[in-house]
Amino acid sequence: MVGPSASAVADVLVVDGVISEVAERVDAPAGxxxxxxxxxxxxxxxxxLHTHLREPGREAAxxxxxxxxxxxxxxxxxxxxxxxxxxxLDTVALVAYVLDRGAGTPIDVAVAGAITQGRRGELLAxxxxxxxxxxxxxTDDGVGVQNPSLMRRALAYAKPxxxxxxxxxxxxxxxxxxxxxxxxLSGRLGLIGRPALAxxxxxxxxxxxxxxxxxSVHFMHLSTARSVALVAxxxxxxxxxxxxxxxHHLTLDEGACEGFDPLFKVHPPLRSSExxxxxxxxxxxxxxxxxxxxxxPHPPESKDLVFDEAPPGMLGLEHAASLTYEALGGxxxxxxxxxxxxxxxxxxxxxxxxxxxxxxLSAHGGDVTVGEDANLVVFDPAQRWTVDRERLQSKANxxxxxxxxxxxxxxxxxxxxxxxxxxxxxS
Amino acid sequence: MIxxxxxxxxxxxxxxxxxxxxEVLDTAESFVEVNRRSIKKVPAxxxxxxxxxxxxxxxxxxxxxxxxxxxxxxxxxxxxxxxSSVKKGESLRDTIxxxxxxxxxxxxxxxxxxxxxxxxxxxxPHVRVINAGDGLHQHPTQGLLDAxxxxxxxxxxxxxxxxxxxxELFAGLRILIVGDIRHSRVARSDIDAYxxxxxxxxVAAPGPLLPEGVEEWPVxxxxxxxxxxxxxxxxxxxxxxxxxxxxxxxxxLDEFTRTFGLDERRAALLSPRCLIMHPGxxxxxxxxxxxxxxxxxxxxxxxxxxxxxxxxxxxxxTVAGSSEGIRA
Numbered sequence: 001m002v003g004p005s006a007s008a009v010a011d012v013l014v015v016d017g018v019i020s021e022v023a024e025r026v027d028a029p030a031g032x033x034x035x036x037x038x039x040x041x042x043x044x045x046x047x048x049l050h051t052h053l054r055e056p057g058r059e060a061a062x063x064x065x066x067x068x069x070x071x072x073x074x075x076x077x078x079x080x081x082x083x084x085x086x087x088x089l090d091t092v093a094l095v096a097y098v099l100d101r102g103a104g105t106p107i108d109v110a111v112a113g114a115i116t117q118g119r120r121g122e123l124l125a126x127x128x129x130x131x132x133x134x135x136x137x138x139t140d141d142g143v144g145v146q147n148p149s150l151m152r153r154a155l156a157y158a159k160p161x162x163x164x165x166x167x168x169x170x171x172x173x174x175x176x177x178x179x180x181x182x183x184x185l186s187g188r189l190g191l192i193g194r195p196a197l198a199x200x201x202x203x204x205x206x207x208x209x210x211x212x213x214x215x216s217v218h219f220m221h222l223s224t225a226r227s228v229a230l231v232a233x234x235x236x237x238x239x240x241x242x243x244x245x246x247x248h249h250l251t252l253d254e255g256a257c258e259g260f261d262p263l264f265k266v267h268p269p270l271r272s273s274e275x276x277x278x279x280x281x282x283x284x285x286x287x288x289x290x291x292x293x294x295x296x297p298h299p300p301e302s303k304d305l306v307f308d309e310a311p312p313g314m315l316g317l318e319h320a321a322s323l324t325y326e327a328l329g330g331x332x333x334x335x336x337x338x339x340x341x342x343x344x345x346x347x348x349x350x351x352x353x354x355x356x357x358x359x360x361l362s363a364h365g366g367d368v369t370v371g372e373d374a375n376l377v378v379f380d381p382a383q384r385w386t387v388d389r390e391r392l393q394s395k396a397n398x399x400x401x402x403x404x405x406x407x408x409x410x411x412x413x414x415x416x417x418x419x420x421x422x423x424x425x426x427s
Numbered sequence: 428m429i430x431x432x433x434x435x436x437x438x439x440x441x442x443x444x445x446x447x448x449x450e451v452l453d454t455a456e457s458f459v460e461v462n463r464r465s466i467k468k469v470p471a472x473x474x475x476x477x478x479x480x481x482x483x484x485x486x487x488x489x490x491x492x493x494x495x496x497x498x499x500x501x502x503x504x505x506x507x508x509x510x511s512s513v514k515k516g517e518s519l520r521d522t523i524x525x526x527x528x529x530x531x532x533x534x535x536x537x538x539x540x541x542x543x544x545x546x547x548x549x550x551x552p553h554v555r556v557i558n559a560g561d562g563l564h565q566h567p568t569q570g571l572l573d574a575x576x577x578x579x580x581x582x583x584x585x586x587x588x589x590x591x592x593x594x595e596l597f598a599g600l601r602i603l604i605v606g607d608i609r610h611s612r613v614a615r616s617d618i619d620a621y622x623x624x625x626x627x628x629x630v631a632a633p634g635p636l637l638p639e640g641v642e643e644w645p646v647x648x649x650x651x652x653x654x655x656x657x658x659x660x661x662x663x664x665x666x667x668x669x670x671x672x673x674x675x676x677x678x679x680l681d682e683f684t685r686t687f688g689l690d691e692r693r694a695a696l697l698s699p700r701c702l703i704m705h706p707g708x709x710x711x712x713x714x715x716x717x718x719x720x721x722x723x724x725x726x727x728x729x730x731x732x733x734x735x736x737x738x739x740x741x742x743x744x745t746v747a748g749s750s751e752g753i754r755a
Binding site: 304 | 518520540543565
């Protein structure tokens with residue numbers, strides 16, 4: 001049994017969706033389902049800050065139900081649905097639709113609303129109305145809010161609402177339509193590069209806008225060591241900022257693009273091996289609040305296009321825990337840090353630490369202690385397995401990890417007191 | 428590094444070693460003779476099927492490849508897949524699968540996107556893929572025919588033959604490549620070929636038209652264009668790729684011409700034996716003055732003529748070069 005801040009060898013009893021007893025030995029009441037987790041880490045269910053569920057609009061790639069299944073396989077008990085659907089989640093009606101559909105799944109589906117109408121980066125979306133419905137995070141993800149004046153206005157508007165803006169940091173003018181990291185390799189391959197600076201400039205801009213407005217900003221899928229260092233330094237100065245990294249930026253570098261396989265195309269792009277090493281160091285030293293998947297399903301035909309026309313993005317939910325374990329050092333990974341970046345950190349950013357009746361969401365990211373909502377995961381740090389793109393729960397199969405040998409796997413997921421995944425099988 | 432393209436696809440010159448390049452040049456030498464005959468045909472690829480698949484318009488490269496295939500007695504499937512018939516968004520994999528179903532031994536592929544030939548090679552591993560230009564990435568047969576042309580002219584001057592000289596004429600040869608390096612697949616292939624053969628390569632371009640990471644390339648970036656012109660044994664000019672937006676990388680075409688065009692004043696700085704090359708089509712009056720293009724130093728027409736024997740050599744080596752792995 002491991003929490004973000006405590007660990008012990010113990011039995012855990014769950015009754016009516018709540019942890020009712022934690023002790024060295026608990027006798028199972030008659031009729032209780034017993035799950036053997038010997039040798040495993042039992043911790044709070046994982047929380048993904050960054051899930052593209054594609055519903056409404058692109059259900060051929062994923063829908064809320066299939067995305068939730070993929071999440072459960074990955075150990076997630078809560079996910080935050082990104083608003084870049086078609087249409088974008090920029091009104092109360094659309095947010096309510098996704099919340100309702102999410103409530104029909106065994107896990108908690110929170111919603112991030114759009115910052116601007118249609119995510120067009122022109123006019124503010126009705127954030128106050130969406131906030132009243134329980135939305136706590138807003139983003140135009142897919143692109144960042146390019147106009148600094150509009151971003152400033154959005155922050156000033158968000159602050160008194162108690163909500164947080166999450167930014168996809170890439171200055172699109174500097175990114176210049178590029179398709180991979182800018183560097184020696186992009187020059188040699190004849191692919192237009194997206195420079196690291198395109199990300200870092202917007203990080204710098206929004207750190208300063210956070211300073212100016214006093215509003216909090218969450219920096220999404222940071223991909224360079226410098227971006228993370230900038231956020232860490234601003235936080236040390238007391239700015240209300242947080243950041244996430246994606247599993248692929250911790251485990252793949254730009255060299256993967258050498259074969260022009262669109263499975264490795266993603267925005268922000270896979271960076272240099274130095275950046276990967278820098279992000280891993282930052283993950284281990286606590287500079288990073290959350291690992292967030294940026295789970296981006298695409299139908300197979302779209303990844304059969306040429307590299308510069310294929311859409312960016314890759315799957316994440318079903319292997320993020322294993323990849324995070326790898327990035328934290330595998331055998332030497334710190335279990336507190338593991339649950340810190342996969343559960344408590346993201347729960348704080350998404351304000352999911354306490355339950356919210358308006359949106360019918362339970363509490364996430366706590367220690368495994370009596371009284372906490374029973375959102376739990378059993379992670380076996382010794383299990384070896386191989387990714388098979390034909391055996392994913394996601395509707396899509398655009399994983400860049402097909403055939404990759406992994407160490408550590410989610411065995412069981414308990415969502416709101418219910419065992420939804422047992423020994424790797426959905427139930 | 429690859430030592431021979433026999434029985435393999437040709438996607439890039441970046442992974443060919445000197446031996447592999449010389450093998451193509453020497454093989455092409457034997458096909459030059461075929462092209463001088465009254466009956467310009469050999470049965471080397473009789474019964475083989477070569478698909479010519481141009482997703483991007485190109486008259487000269489396409490004609491050159493198709494002529495080469497026919498002179499080797501291959502059957503040529505020329506597929507109309509210009510932008511009008513393949514809508515943006517159609518899967519490259521599907522298009523290739525359709526053509527593969529017709530029964531082919533090789534695909535000659537031209538595509539506006541970098542890496543398209545590499546992807547196609549993955550889709551149909553049993554078919555030889557010859558990259559006829561992919562985006563900004565590579566144009567391997569152009570690099571080979573440029574190297575071939577240089578060797579041919581220098582060998583003639585030295586009173587020897589290309590085959591006898593092997594690669595010796597390239598040792599220390601001073602080659603200057605000028606213009607839109609950033610957007611040029613020709614420059615990338617040329618540099619790979621010249622460096623593998625032992626030449627010293629410099630590049631000259633306005634800053635924005637240099638590729639990212641050029642400081643890591645095995646070339647020297649020229650600071651003084653006039654000085655470099657005096658230094659060079661060969662000057663290779665490149666077309667300004669206006670269709671790829673190169674126009675916005677320099678203030679005006681006029682300024683580009685004034686600063687990096689090979690006008691008559693600059694041509695006078697060249698050593699009298701310097702060769703002037705251009706992969707065509709030329710923007711006369713932009714990167715090269717018309718009179719310079721037509722001067723004795725220009726080997727532009729030879730480059731075009733050598734396209735056929737080089738492509739014959741590439742088709743021959745890749746398709747017939749290995750009996751196993753090719754469908755009967």
